Amino acid sequence: MRYGHFDDERREYVIDRPDTPLPWINYLGTEDYFGIVSNTAGGYSFYRDARLRRLTRYRYNNAPFDLGGRYLYVRDDATGDYWSPSWQPTRGSLDEYECRHGLSYTRIASARNGIRAETLYFVPVGETLEVWRARVTNERDTAAELSLFSSVEFCLWDAQDDATNFQRNFSTGQVEVADGVIYHKTEYRERRDHFAYFACSEPLAGFDTQRDTFLGAYRGWDEPAAVERGAAFDSVAHGWAPIGSHHVRLALAPGETREVIFVLGYAENPRAEKFDPPGSETLNKRHVRPVIEHWLRPETVAAGFAALGEYWDRLLGCLRVTTPDADTDRMVNVWNAYQCVVTFNMSRSTSFYESGIGRGMGFRDSNQDLLGFVHMTPGRARQRILDIAATQMSTGGAYHQYQPLTKRGNNDIGDGFNDDPLWLVLGVSAYLKETGDETILDQPVPFDNAPGSEEPLYEHLRRSLQYTQDRLGPHGLPLIGRADWNDCLNLNCFSDTPGEPFQITENVSGGTAESVFIAGQFVLAAKELAAIAELRGLDGEAAEYRAAAEKMTGVIIEHGWDGAWFRRAYDFHGRPIGSSEDDEGQIFIEPQGICVLGGVGLDDGLAAQALRSVAERLATPHGIVLQQPAYSSYRIELGEISSYPPGYKENAGIFCHTNPWIMIAEAMVGNGDRAFDYYRRLNPSVREAISELHRCEPYVYAQMIAGRDAPTHGEAKNSWLTGTAAWNFVAITQWILGLRPELTGLRVDPVLPASWPGFQATRVFRGATYEITVRKPAGAAGRVAYLLVDGERVDGTTVPAAAAGTVVRVEAVIEG
Ligand code: GLC
Ligand code: GLC
Numbered sequence: 001m002r003y004g005h006f007d008d009e010r011r012e013y014v015i016d017r018p019d020t021p022l023p024w025i026n027y028l029g030t031e032d033y034f035g036i037v038s039n040t041a042g043g044y045s046f047y048r049d050a051r052l053r054r055l056t057r058y059r060y061n062n063a064p065f066d067l068g069g070r071y072l073y074v075r076d077d078a079t080g081d082y083w084s085p086s087w088q089p090t091r092g093s094l095d096e097y098e099c100r101h102g103l104s105y106t107r108i109a110s111a112r113n114g115i116r117a118e119t120l121y122f123v124p125v126g127e128t129l130e131v132w133r134a135r136v137t138n139e140r141d142t143a144a145e146l147s148l149f150s151s152v153e154f155c156l157w158d159a160q161d162d163a164t165n166f167q168r169n170f171s172t173g174q175v176e177v178a179d180g181v182i183y184h185k186t187e188y189r190e191r192r193d194h195f196a197y198f199a200c201s202e203p204l205a206g207f208d209t210q211r212d213t214f215l216g217a218y219r220g221w222d223e224p225a226a227v228e229r230g231a232a233f234d235s236v237a238h239g240w241a242p243i244g245s246h247h248v249r250l251a252l253a254p255g256e257t258r259e260v261i262f263v264l265g266y267a268e269n270p271r272a273e274k275f276d277p278p279g280s281e282t283l284n285k286r287h288v289r290p291v292i293e294h295w296l297r298p299e300t301v302a303a304g305f306a307a308l309g310e311y312w313d314r315l316l317g318c319l320r321v322t323t324p325d326a327d328t329d330r331m332v333n334v335w336n337a338y339q340c341v342v343t344f345n346m347s348r349s350t351s352f353y354e355s356g357i358g359r360g361m362g363f364r365d366s367n368q369d370l371l372g373f374v375h376m377t378p379g380r381a382r383q384r385i386l387d388i389a390a391t392q393m394s395t396g397g398a399y400h401q402y403q404p405l406t407k408r409g410n411n412d413i414g415d416g417f418n419d420d421p422l423w424l425v426l427g428v429s430a431y432l433k434e435t436g437d438e439t440i441l442d443q444p445v446p447f448d449n450a451p452g453s454e455e456p457l458y459e460h461l462r463r464s465l466q467y468t469q470d471r472l473g474p475h476g477l478p479l480i481g482r483a484d485w486n487d488c489l490n491l492n493c494f495s496d497t498p499g500e501p502f503q504i505t506e507n508v509s510g511g512t513a514e515s516v517f518i519a520g521q522f523v524l525a526a527k528e529l530a531a532i533a534e535l536r537g538l539d540g541e542a543a544e545y546r547a548a549a550e551k552m553t554g555v556i557i558e559h560g561w562d563g564a565w566f567r568r569a570y571d572f573h574g575r576p577i578g579s580s581e582d583d584e585g586q587i588f589i590e591p592q593g594i595c596v597l598g599g600v601g602l603d604d605g606l607a608a609q610a611l612r613s614v615a616e617r618l619a620t621p622h623g624i625v626l627q628q629p630a631y632s633s634y635r636i637e638l639g640e641i642s643s644y645p646p647g648y649k650e651n652a653g654i655f656c657h658t659n660p661w662i663m664i665a666e667a668m669v670g671n672g673d674r675a676f677d678y679y680r681r682l683n684p685s686v687r688e689a690i691s692e693l694h695r696c697e698p699y700v701y702a703q704m705i706a707g708r709d710a711p712t713h714g715e716a717k718n719s720w721l722t723g724t725a726a727w728n729f730v731a732i733t734q735w736i737l738g739l740r741p742e743l744t745g746l747r748v749d750p751v752l753p754a755s756w757p758g759f760q761a762t763r764v765f766r767g768a769t770y771e772i773t774v775r776k777p778a779g780a781a782g783r784v785a786y787l788l789v790d791g792e793r794v795d796g797t798t799v800p801a802a803a804a805g806t807v808v809r810v811e812a813v814i815e816g
């Protein structure tokens with residue numbers, strides 16, 4: 001069952017009814033000012049850091065699920081009837097409803113009793129504000145006397161404190177109302193230099209800034225007293241819960257439309273100019289007034305919205321494909337790329353499942369998010385790499401997370417996730433392949449942000465590999481530390497105390513638990529660094545890295561191979577995990593993926609065997625589960641993984657992030673049908689048809705789909721912020737479609753489903769545009785025989801990088 005449809009032309013997902021199985025959200029903002037917005041206008045906004053600079057308040061895990069948002073109320077002043085044009089929070093009946101989630105904007109339109117209201121929400125590029133453009137139309141044949149009320153609830157900035165520290169916060173709230181603009185200035189009188197404002201393009205009939213006056217005692221957002229009586233109270237908040245609400249009266253002739261613009265924004269004042277007049281307690285509005293006036297004009301809003309569209313044209317224009325599969329096209333061309341950008345911006349901080357207060361930017365996560373983003377904005381990827389690398393420690397180890405506002409490593413979680421440093425090598429390698437910008441390797445970057453400790457980025461990469469080599473266990477495999485990619489495989493934890501954090505507890509010392517995953521990842525990273533070393537003329541060093549990769553490959557084959565698949569790890573006691581020797585958790589997906597990505601087993605049949613085992617034991621119609629059989633009970637020696645009920649999350653859920661590794665591995669062994677089949681099992685657009693089961697948004701990937709051991713097999717959770725986005729993008733574009741940046745040029749080496757006759761693509765690579773046509777006899781499985789580059793035959797599959805600004809025509813011929 002569907003709750004909407006894709007409008008491919010307009011790059012929108014159109015939701016036809018407000019009661020989707022879960023709130024289906026979208027993101028506003030592209031640079032510094034961001035927000036989430038659901039299909040019923042729920043959500044919140046923040047400046048840069050969702051925890052520390054939260055503009056508006058939102059209560060997670062509410063009932064109804066999604067409450068707190070950018071709400072308008074329309075009131076028919078002749079009858080007193082009122083409703084929310086976004087359905088929530090009043091949830092009154094609507095004659096029509098449509099939500100269009102587009103690229104960084106959302107438009108919600110509805111009608112009731114002949115009054116239509118359509119609101120466009122977006123953040124203009126380069127601004128720290130959001131626009132709500134409401135258009136109210138009288139579709140009746142009589143005049144209508146209407147009231148329009150806006151509402152936001154301000155957050156007192158630090159969202160964590162805001163949600164807990166009531167003994168203070170009920171007394172600190174402050175606002176000012178001047179010239180129809182509501183200013184939220186809690187804590188501005190002391191150490192904050194920033195404030196929020198909420199403005200309206202129309203003259204006001206009234207306003208409210210105190211929540212409980214606006215709502216009335218014992219009332220919720222579904223029946224505000226001000227709206228019910230048709231008049232604001234002009235309340236001024238002193239403490240309690242500051243809100244912003246404008247009341248506008250609209251007299252509309254039959255057929256008339258009125259546009260009302262609301263602007264919610266964030267602004268800072270220079271410390272010396274906080275107050276006007278100086279010495280007073282009055283907010284200095286001189287700098288922000290012109291911004292407000294500018295954005296309240298319809299022509300500014302129209303131009304700002306058009307510029308947002310152009311921003312996305314430019315990003316998405318970097319890669320466009322036309323394949324025989326519509327689900328592939330819309331994900332690659334629009335939604336998957338969009339999700340990659342959002343994930344890059346948000347890391348794991350803000351979604352419907354990530355509260356914005358819990359987690360900083362992940363070292364491992366951010367390096368992987370890059371993979372799906374670097375081709376669109378290499379400059380931002382470069383900065384991200386340098387930020388991440390600056391949190392690395394001189395040992396080569398890494399803080400697991402860092403805070404976006406301070407860019408400092410986060411001590412709450414600390415280090416010791418032994419896969420982390422290797423992701424930096426893979427992130428930098430992806431950047432170099434995409435851009436060819438070797439200067440990044442010479443860029444001085446500090447360790448742990450300590451001034452004076454700067455070394456070239458290349459030295460950071462060396463230490464990343466060294467970190468693994470310095471930490472090998474009894475079998476010669478890398479020590480796992482607190483966890484590897486699988487945060488929940490905590491082999492040194494041994495926790496029997498409720499609430500003890502699995503990742504940062506080590507109740508045993510001298511842990512010798514080892515990870516086959518890190519071993520495979522090391523092989524991959526060492527080969528990548530060898531190629532980078534060669535690029536720098538360091539042939540001796542390159543040879544060392546290749547030798548190290550080969551040696552580790554030998555260790556994997558000797559101690560990491562279980563007979564028909566790669567093992568997962570060795571526990572504290574030296575027992576294998578992911579082995580037929582155990583009765584549960586016999587086979588895990590991660591090492592089958594990463595070892596093959598590193599090239600292990602490609603020349604001796606082990607890779608193909610491992611992939612057969614995945615197909616036989618782990619694949620389900622909804623995707624490939626993380627391991628089998630699921631752990632039926634808590635195993636203290638494994639940590640968090642077995643804390644989940646069977647079929648969920650790391651305990652045999654379909655942890656979607658890992659599936660593309662198998663798609664890539666299948667492509668590497670030449671199995672295009674299987675790779676593409678796995679791709680379609682997860683593709684959200686394919687799963688749209690089963691939305692009542694899948695439940696999450698059909699336009700983005702989710703982190704997890706319940707596995708076959710779960711009673712809710714096929715149900716997705718944790719949509720949007722997941723490495724699934726970047727890795728699926730890499731799997732489909734670089735391996736199945738085979739458009740793969742390499743240090744030496746753009747490789748065109750597709751591994752397609754047999755039935756395809758080929759496909760076409762436009763790829764911008766290092767400033768040149770490649771118009772690519774792949775031809776293949778339908779029904780044949782085969783690899784590229786030769787390329788025609790601007791009509792000239794080229795052997796092999798690599799197109800050398802062309803001069804920026806040029807257009808290169810590439811024909812790839814698969815003979816079958
Ligand atoms: C989450 C984390 C990621 C981790 C994965 C598996 O997605 O963000 O870092 O690799 O879970 O545990
Ligand atoms: C990852 C996992 C999740 C776990 C968390 C712990 O995000 O996906 O299952 O609870 O790490 O930090």
